[in-house]
Amino acid sequence: EVQMVESGGGLVQPGGSLRLSCAASGFTFSSFTMDWVRQAPGKGLEWISFISVSSGTRYYADSVKGRFTISRDNAKNSLYLEMNNLRAEDTAVYYCAAEVDEPLSFDYWGQGTLVTVSS
Amino acid sequence: QSALTQPRSVSGSPGQSVTISCTGTSSDIGAYNYVSWYQQHSGKAPKLMIYGVTKRPSGVPDRFSGSKSDNTASLTISGLQADDEADYYCCSNAGTYVIFGGGTKLTVL
Numbered sequence: 001e002v003q004m005v006e007s008g009g010g011l012v013q014p015g016g017s018l019r020l021s022c023a024a025s026g027f028t029f030s031s032f033t034m035d036w037v038r039q040a041p042g043k044g045l046e047w048i049s050f051i052s053v054s055s056g057t058r059y060y061a062d063s064v065k066g067r068f069t070i071s072r073d074n075a076k077n078s079l080y081l082e083m084n085n086l087r088a089e090d091t092a093v094y095y096c097a098a099e100v101d102e103p104l105s106f107d108y109w110g111q112g113t114l115v116t117v118s119s
Numbered sequence: 120q121s122a123l124t125q126p127r128s129v130s131g132s133p134g135q136s137v138t139i140s141c142t143g144t145s146s147d148i149g150a151y152n153y154v155s156w157y158q159q160h161s162g163k164a165p166k167l168m169i170y171g172v173t174k175r176p177s178g179v180p181d182r183f184s185g186s187k188s189d190n191t192a193s194l195t196i197s198g199l200q201a202d203d204e205a206d207y208y209c210c211s212n213a214g215t216y217v218i219f220g221g222g223t224k225l226t227v228l
Binding site for chain 2 (some may be wrong): 035047050088106110
């Protein structure tokens with residue numbers, strides 16, 4: 001059974017940092033590109049970052065560029081998101097997603113982890 | 120990186136068909152055949168319904184179909200069922216980034 005479990009969310013003050021993790025199982029994690037997608041409370045989906053299989057290619061949305069860093073450890077079947085200089089507008093549920101069938105086919109999703117940025 | 124444009128809401132009665140449009144530009148939808156659609160029930164993670172403009176993942180009923188013309192993609196749901204009531208999001212490649220639509224709330228009357 002495919003499972004992706006995010007962790008690391010919580011309450012953080014503006015300007016603070018958090019590291020999100022996504023543990024994958026039930027599929028060959030090392031074979032697929034991975035992304036982070038977030039959803040602010042009551043709002044729509046927002047793509048924030050992509051990482052290739054080898055970690056050689058990484059893309060970021062303008063809203064997080066320079067503040068967030070995506071990484072992966074294929075040996076541990078894990079995806080990470082290092083978030084620095086957090087702002088109130090970063091408050092959202094953060095999902096990890098796997099592109100399996102082809103680019104932009106986010107076939108597998110985690111259940112999400114809530115990040116709240118507030119003083 | 121502006122969101123793709125979707126109607127905020129659509130509705131239909133059980134058994135009817137509805138179509139949700141998703142309008143982008145020649146730099147995203149118009150440039151790539153990597154358009155996907157996601158269904159999201161309240162409080163749940165999104166679920167892939169269509170990818171590659173027209174392809175259905177295993178397990179998705181053939182009542183769901185996708186298409187694209189120029190800079191606009193569409194999701195058609197035929198034979199509406201109560202469980203289809205959810206939010207739907209389109210998604211497109213835009214080169215080095217990805218754009219989602221603002222989302223459409225489907226109400227089954």
